[in-house]
Amino acid sequence: xxxxxxxxxxxxxxxxxxxxxxxxGQALSLELGVSRTAVxxxxxxxxxxxxxxxxxxxxxxxxxxxxxxxNDIEVSSSLSTEFIGRKIFFYQSLDSTxxxxxxxxxxxxxxxxxxxxxxxTNGKGRVGRRWESLPGVNLYTSIVLKPPVPPQSANNxxxxxxxxxxxxxxxxxRRRPSVKWPNxxxxxxxxxxxxxxxxxSEADRVHFVVVGIGVNLNMKEEMxxxxxxxxxxxxxxxxxxxxxxxxxxxxxxxxxxxxxxxxLKEGFAPVLDExxxxxxxxxxxxxxxxxxxxxxxxxxxxxRDGALLxxxxxxxxxxxxxxxVETAR
Amino acid sequence: xxxxxxxxxxxxxxxxxxxxxxxxGQALSLELGVSRTAVxxxxxxxxxxxxxxxxxxxxxxxxxxxxxxxNDIEVSSSLSTEFIGRKIFFYQSLDSTxxxxxxxxxxxxxxxxxxxxxxxTNGKGRVGRRWESLPGVNLYTSIVLKPPVPPQSANNxxxxxxxxxxxxxxxxxRRRPSVKWPNxxxxxxxxxxxxxxxxxSEADRVHFVVVGIGVNLNMKEEMxxxxxxxxxxxxxxxxxxxxxxxxxxxxxxxxxxxxxxxxLKEGFAPVLDExxxxxxxxxxxxxxxxxxxxxxxxxxxxxRDGALLxxxxxxxxxxxxxxxVETAR
Numbered sequence: 081x082x083x084x085x086x087x088x089x090x091x092x093x094x095x096x097x098x099x100x101x102x103x104x105g106q107a108l109s110l111e112l113g114v115s116r117t118a119v120x121x122x123x124x125x126x127x128x129x130x131x132x133x134x135x136x137x138x139x140x141x142x143x144x145x146x147x148x149x150x151n152d153i154e155v156s157s158s159l160s161t162e163f164i165g166r167k168i169f170f171y172q173s174l175d176s177t178x179x180x181x182x183x184x185x186x187x188x189x190x191x192x193x194x195x196x197x198x199x200x201t202n203g204k205g206r207v208g209r210r211w212e213s214l215p216g217v218n219l220y221t222s223i224v225l226k227p228p229v230p231p232q233s234a235n236n237x238x239x240x241x242x243x244x245x246x247x248x249x250x251x252x253x254r255r256r257p258s259v260k261w262p263n264x265x266x267x268x269x270x271x272x273x274x275x276x277x278x279x280x281s282e283a284d285r286v287h288f289v290v291v292g293i294g295v296n297l298n299m300k301e302e303m304x305x306x307x308x309x310x311x312x313x314x315x316x317x318x319x320x321x322x323x324x325x326x327x328x329x330x331x332x333x334x335x336x337x338x339x340x341x342x343x344l345k346e347g348f349a350p351v352l353d354e355x356x357x358x359x360x361x362x363x364x365x366x367x368x369x370x371x372x373x374x375x376x377x378x379x380x381x382x383x384r385d386g387a388l389l390x391x392x393x394x395x396x397x398x399x400x401x402x403x404x405v406e407t408a409r
Numbered sequence: 410x411x412x413x414x415x416x417x418x419x420x421x422x423x424x425x426x427x428x429x430x431x432x433x434g435q436a437l438s439l440e441l442g443v444s445r446t447a448v449x450x451x452x453x454x455x456x457x458x459x460x461x462x463x464x465x466x467x468x469x470x471x472x473x474x475x476x477x478x479x480n481d482i483e484v485s486s487s488l489s490t491e492f493i494g495r496k497i498f499f500y501q502s503l504d505s506t507x508x509x510x511x512x513x514x515x516x517x518x519x520x521x522x523x524x525x526x527x528x529x530t531n532g533k534g535r536v537g538r539r540w541e542s543l544p545g546v547n548l549y550t551s552i553v554l555k556p557p558v559p560p561q562s563a564n565n566x567x568x569x570x571x572x573x574x575x576x577x578x579x580x581x582x583r584r585r586p587s588v589k590w591p592n593x594x595x596x597x598x599x600x601x602x603x604x605x606x607x608x609x610s611e612a613d614r615v616h617f618v619v620v621g622i623g624v625n626l627n628m629k630e631e632m633x634x635x636x637x638x639x640x641x642x643x644x645x646x647x648x649x650x651x652x653x654x655x656x657x658x659x660x661x662x663x664x665x666x667x668x669x670x671x672x673l674k675e676g677f678a679p680v681l682d683e684x685x686x687x688x689x690x691x692x693x694x695x696x697x698x699x700x701x702x703x704x705x706x707x708x709x710x711x712x713r714d715g716a717l718l719x720x721x722x723x724x725x726x727x728x729x730x731x732x733x734v735e736t737a738r
Contacts, residue, residue: 182515206613230700230731231560235612262612276611283564283591283606284535284731371559402559402613 087112088126091119092157095133095143104140129153150198154326155333163192164223164340165333171195173215175202178278178292181222185280185288191226192337196329203294204276206263211274212305217298218314219325221332223291225340231281234289236348238263238277239355239386241291244335245273246358249295251331253318259358261388261405270313272296293332297323352386361407366390370403379407416441416451421460421486424472433469458482479527483655484662492521493552493669494662500524502544504531507607507621510551514609514617520555521666525658532623533605535592540603541634546627547643548654548661552620554669560610563618565677567592567606568684568715570620573664574602575687578624580660582647588687590717590734599642601625622661626652681715690736695719699732708736 090112094103109116123141127133130149134142148154152170159165167190174180174197181195199215213220225237245265249257249272257267263275276292296314304312315323343351359382366379368390375398380389388400419441423432438445452470456462459478463471477483481499488494496519503509503526510524528544542549554566574594578586578601586596592604605621625643633641644652672680688711695708697719704727709718717729 186511206611231563231608231610232730234560238612278609278611278616279560281560281608281610282535283567287607371557401561 087114087118088122088129089153089156091122091126091141092131092143092153095141096145096157098142100142100145102136102139102142106140108141126153148324148326150325152196155196155329158326159330159333161192161333161337162341163190164337165192165194165329166190167193169193169195171197173197173199173201174220176200176204176292177220177222178204178276178290181224181290181292182278182280185224185290189224191224191288193224194333195222196220204292205274206276211276211294212308213294214299214303217303219293219295219297219329219332221293221329223293223333223336224288225291226288227286227340227344229286230284231279231286233348234279234281234286235262235277235386236343236351237289237291238275239348240339240343240351241275241277241293241336243351243354243358244332244339245275245293245295247335248328248331249273249315252315252323252328255318257358258360259355260407261359261361261382262386262402265358267313267318270311271308272313272315272318291336295328295332297325297328348386349384352382352384355386356382361405364407367406368400368403369406370400375400375403416443416447417455417458418482418485420448420451420455420470421472421482424462424470425474425486427471429471429474431465431468431471435469437470455482477653477655479654481525484525484658487655488659488662490521490662490666491670492519493666494521494523494658495519496522498522498524500526502526502528502530503549505529505533505621506549506551507533507605507619510553510619510621511607511609514553514619518553520553520617522553523662524551525549533621534603535605540605540623541637542623543628543632546632548622548624548626548658550622550658550661552622552662552665553617554620555617556615556669556673558615559613560608560615562677563608563610563615564591564606564715565672565680566618566620567604568677569668569672569680570604570606570622570665572680572683572687573661573668574604574622574624576664577657577660578602578644581644581652581657584647586687587689588684589736590688590690590711591715591731594687596642596647599640600637601642601644601647620665624657624661626654626657677715678713681711681713684715685711690734693736696735697729697732698735699729704729704732 105116105119108119123133132144152168156168177195177197184193197220200213200220203211203213205211242259246257257265260266264271265273273295279289280287298316299314361379362381364379367376375390377390377392380391380397382388390398434445434448437448452462461473481497485497506524506526513522526549529542529549532540532542534540571588575586586594589595593600594602602624608618609616627645628643690708691710693708696705704719706719706721709720709726711717719727
C-alpha cells in the first residue's frame with residue numbers, strides 16, 4: 081500500500097524526469113494508477129509542501145526546479161542510495177535529530193532510516209555539549225545503522241561518517257577538507273561539520289547506532305555565535321555560494337552508503353586508510369584531554385582501531401581512545 | 410512532597426520495626442504527620458497490596474510478617490542500600506524489565522532505579538534469545554547504572570553483577586556457585602541465574618547501563634521447559650526450601666551496591682579477582698562460538714579486561730571478547 085507521501089514522491093520523480101517539460105494529468109494518472117482527481121489533489125499537497133508546480137489545462141503539470149523546497153520528498157526524489165535515507169523523517173523543528181532517530185531505532189525502524197530537522201531546539205554535541213542549530217541554513221541529520229559488530233567497534237562509524245562528510249564537503253567546496261580526531265571536519269582549521277555517534281547495544285553486539293551529523297552549510301560568518309566565530313566556518317563561506325541543502329544531504333547519504341558497503345565487506349582498514357588521507361595532525365604537537373587526564377606530545381597518527389597515538393616528551397607513545405584534541409597551529 | 414507510596418512504605422517500615430507488636434493509629438498519625446483517617450486509608454491500600462495487617466480498635470495496627478507480598482513496598486521497606494533499588498518500579502506483568510528500565514534511563518531516571526516484574530511476556534536473553542519468565546516464582550529485575558566509563562568498559566558491570574549474584578545465591582544455598590563466562594551463574598553445572606547488560610552510550614562515554622537479571626528462585630524441576638530441564642536449576646532446588654523473593658532482591662541489590670562502590674573507587678581489578686574465585690573453567694577444555702568463529706582449546710582464564718583466553722592445540726593463546734562457551738565436563 082502506498083502512502084500519500086509515496087505518491088507525492090513519485091509525482092516529483094516523474095516531473096523531475098520531464099526536465100522542465102510538462103507531464104499531462106492523464107499520463108500521471110496512468111503511471112501512478114490513481115484517478116486524475118487524485119493526481120490533482122496530490123499536486124495541491126506538493127504545492128503546499130513548497131514545490132513550485134505550474135498547471136496548464138491543455139499541457140499538464142510542470143515543476144519549476146529553480147527553487148525547490150527542503151523536505152523529505154525533495155531529498156528522496158533524487159536519491160540514488162540503496163538504503164541510507166530511503167526512509168526520511170523530516171521535521172521543521174525538533175529537540176534533537178539524534179533523540180528522534182534513537183526512538184525510531186528502539187522502535188525497530190529499518191536500517192538507513194534518516195531524520196532531518198530544519199532546526200533543533202536542543203541539538204546535541206559530544207559529551208553533553210550543545211550544538212547550535214539555526215533554522216533555514218544548515219543540515220541536521222541522524223541516520224540509524226545496524227552494523228553487525230560488538231560495541232567496541234561502533235566507533236568505526238564515526239570515522240566512516242567523517243570520511244563521507246569530508247568527501248561531500250570537498251565536492252561542494254572543490255578543495256580537500258581535513259578531519260580532526262575523533263569526529264570533526266575542518267576547512268582551514270575551522271570546524272565545518274561534526275559527528276555525534278550514539279548507540280544502543282548489549283555487551284556482545286550493537287543493536288543500532290545513531291550517527292548524528294551537523295553541517296554548517298549556508299551560515300554567514302556573522303551568524304555564528306561570538307564564541308565560535310573564529311573557530312567555525314561553513315560550506316557557503318568556502319564555496320563562495322549558497323548550497324542546496326537537499327543536494328548536500330543526498331551527496332552525504334550516497335557517500336555514507338558507499339563507505340558503509342566497503343566497511344561491511346572489507347572491514348575498518350580501508351575506511352581508516354581513507355580517513356588518514358584527511359588527517360593532518362600527524363607529526364604536529366597535540367594536547368589531548370581525556371577523562372581528566374592530559375596527554376601532550378607529538379601526534380604519531382592513529383592505530384588500527386582509530387585510537388590516537390601521542391609520543392610524549394619521554395619518548396613513550398600513549399594511546400588515547402577518547403578525548404578533546406588541541407593542535408598547535 | 411511524599412507520594413501515596415512513600416507513606417505506605419513508611420507505615421510498613423514502622424510496623425516492621427514493631428516486630429509483631431501493635432502501632433496505634435495515633436502514633437502512626439504523629440510519626441507520619443498525617444491524619445488518623447489518612448493512616449486508615451493507607452492501611453486499606455496496603456492490605457489491598459497484599460500486606461496482612463490486623464487492626465484492633467483499642468491497640469492499633471499489627472503486621473503479620475509470616476506472609477509478605479512481593480512488591481516494591483516490601484522490597485524497599487527493609488532495604489539497606491545507598492541507591493540501588495531506592496526507587497523501584499514494580500509490575501505484575503511486563504514485556505521485559507530491560508525494556509522498561511531502558512525507557513526510564515532514557516527519561517533520565519536516578520542511578521540505581523530498579524524495575525521488577527512478577528512475570529515477563531517477552532523476557533530478553535542474550536543476543537536476541539528469549540528468557541522464560543513464569544509468574545509467581547522467580548526474580549526478574551533490571552537496574553539502571555551510570556558508571557563514568559567509556560563503552561568499552563561497560564562490560565565490567567556484567568562481571569560485577571555476576572559476583573553480586575553469586576554472592577547472593579551462595580547466601581541462600583549455603584554453597585559457592587560458579588560463574589560461566591561471560592554472564593551466567595551455575596550450581597552443579599546448571600544455570601541458576603543470567604545477566605543481560607544493555608547500554609546507551611556515545612563513542613566516548615556511557616550514558617547509562619541497564620543490568621537485567623533473571624534468577625531461578627522457586628522453580629521446581631518440572632516447571633522448567635523440557636529443553637532446559639537438564640541444564641537449569643533453581644535456588645529452591647538447591648536450598649531445599651522456598652525463597653522469599655523480596656529478601657533475595659534485597660540481598661542482590663545490597664551486594665551489587667557494595668561491589669559497585671568498590672568498582673567506582675578501585676576500578677575493575679578487585680571485581681575481576683572476586684569473579685575469578687567463582688570461575689572454574691580454567692584449565693578445562695572449552696569451545697567458544699564467537700561471531701561465526703569457533704575457538705577450541707584449554708581455557709587459560711580471563712585477561713584483565715575480562716576477555717576469555719583459550720590456548721589452542723597449536724599453543725597459541727586466543728583472546729575472545731564475546732561468545733557462547735561450551736565446557737567439557
